[in-house]
Amino acid sequence: MSVDRPFLAAEVARARVGADLDVIDAALTRLRETSTDMVGNAFRVEMTDRLETQLRVTGGLSYRMFAELADPPDGEDRPVTRPGVKLRDVLARRLRIVPAEVGRRFKVAARITARRSLTGTPLPPELPALADAVEAGAVGEGHIKEVCDAIDALPAAAAQHKDRAERTLVRHARKQDAAFVATVGRRLADTLNPDGLFDDRDRMNRRSMTLDRQGPDGLSRLSGWITPEGRAYVEAVQAAVRPGHHLPGAEQTVVDAVTDTRTRPQRLHDAVVWGLRTATESGNLGAHRGVPVTVIATVTVDQMEQAARAMADPDVPMPAPARTGGGSSLPMRDLIRMAGNGFHYLTVFDGHSERPIYLGRSTRIATADQRIVCHARDKGCTRPDCTAGGYDCEVHHTPDWYPDGATDADTLHFACPPDHKLLSDGHASTTVTPEGRLAWTIGDDPPEINHIHHDHELLDDDVGDGEEA
Structure with a gap:
């Protein structure tokens, strides 16, 4: 049974716990320093x-x-x-x-x-x-x-x-x-439960899907439990992607079934992707935070130029993947193929100034365009060390927005809802750096920008802990 702990006054308890932890730390230090070669x-x-x-x-x-x-x-x-x-x-x-x-x-x-x-x-x-x-x-x-x-x-x-x-x-x-x-x-x-009795409440409680992190090869593991309704939809789409139909990358919708070497699990994967792509391209999924539900990707001019050369010359390596609004990596070949189908937002950046110089989209919506620029520049929440991706962020106006104030892309930056509230409540302040990035000041800390969404900054030895913007 649980130990019955007698009541202790606050100062007594703090002193006792602190002293005991000191004893444990000292004992662990001795253990680390003790050779066990001959025991x-x-x-x-x-x-x-x-x-x-x-x-x-x-x-x-x-x-x-x-x-x-x-x-x-x-x-x-x-x-x-x-x-x-x-x-x-x-x-x-x-x-x-x-x-x-x-x-x-x-x-x-x-x-x-x-x-x-x-x-x-x-x-x-x-x-x-x-x-x-x-x-x-x-x-x-x-x-x-x-x-x-x-x-x-x-x-x-x-x-x-x-x-x-x-x-x-x-x-x-x-x-x-x-x-x-x-x-x-x-x-x-x-x-x-020998009779296997499950009701709707049991099924709804257990339904879940988990999308794991991307592996080094860009693949992600998707697992979970789907409801009978969800399975019915998957089965219908799977039936459409039968041998010879909807091969990824194929110019024709239907090819000879004999030449289709996909396994059944691979066809199921392609069926799910096809169904999601069809739903996304339909334009019927509404909007998320003011932007039509679609794929958002960001690249630099250098990446686009190198990708174009690589498509024409097999000896030229493909550049680093583009970054999606969800924070994942998207290989350039996939991005180029997807962009050909339309209904995707693509922002091209100057690789040196990190400022957007091109925004391609299927439909022009002013406020949506400005949000896409935030996706491209910030890639996610701008608070230092926050890992929230762009899809999960709100738009913060810098300086603080006023009803008659101008709304330009250079004055808009991403912040996830909890961090946006931090700014709205006056518990943090921000300033825009000369490079167009948003630097945060929380308490007495110096202004900082968020490096977590920018791979090249994470790998740069010159970017140190507590670096000021």
Whole structure:
């Protein structure tokens, strides 16, 4: 069971925790400095076992801190963030982890730590058996994930067996690896729901799609669960992309089926791409933040010239990929082929000044054009270190917009909604650099521009930490 922690005054608790962490730091320093060349493998296995347990215990303590940060039992006695800055962003920068990981830890912490009712009455953790195992260092991150996934996968018809299922899963997690726990989870689902009863609520809760990051070859893994309705649409499009039909890059819509060497999974991929392209080019998807839903890409003059030479001369290498509004890389050959179909926005930049010199589009809409320039120049949120892509950003007016003020592309820059609010609330200020980039000043920090969306700046040794704009 969870340890019953006696109440301590704030100063006493801070002093004790600080002293204990100092002891741990000192012990770890001694361990790093101690040679283990002659201890033997039996001792190394024992040491590895103990270190793994200690790692899990500290992980449990970290979850406790996340839970208390989310809902401080003592109230917020002093602010830990600047006005307008979210705690999640502070933790992401302080711990050097992505915001999604911060969110994941908050979610796990909420399930394995004690809770409070709306009236303040203490409540046990949602998953008490798992909470005890985490606190004891008996389970790791893989176990936690599989236990939670198995519990969440139980249908509404088996909800009354949730506590029993949790105890069973945790019992095995204390003795076996995470893969074994996943197997137990599947067996429990079969046992507790032998008739396979799932209702619409179960299906809607489980529906999901995940688009992973691009690999070095530009490919991205797409996985998830689609509803029966979604499957029906996929099946219809897949049927149209039968052998000999809709080959990528083919000049003809239909070719001899015998010459079509695509596998069934490859045809399914091409069917999904064809369906999405057809929907995008239809013009019926409306607008997103004032711009018709379409593909947006940015290149430089040098890239375009080199791509033209490469198309004519196989010995000339293709330039670096273009950057899309979502922040992904798009090979130049793909971009050139896609641009031929229309309904795509293409902005060409001067490679030296980084200012837009050409904007090609299928339909001219003044405010949309200005937003496309932001896509091209900023590529995403301009706040330093923010990774939000252009599709997820709003347009910020610099200087601040007034009803009768001019709206020119040079005075518009991207900011994601949370960071835009930071500016609107007066918790940060901005200035435009001579190169047309937006530099941010937050608190007493010097003005900075965001390098994360500009690959050449990330690779430039002259761009250092805390560089002023």
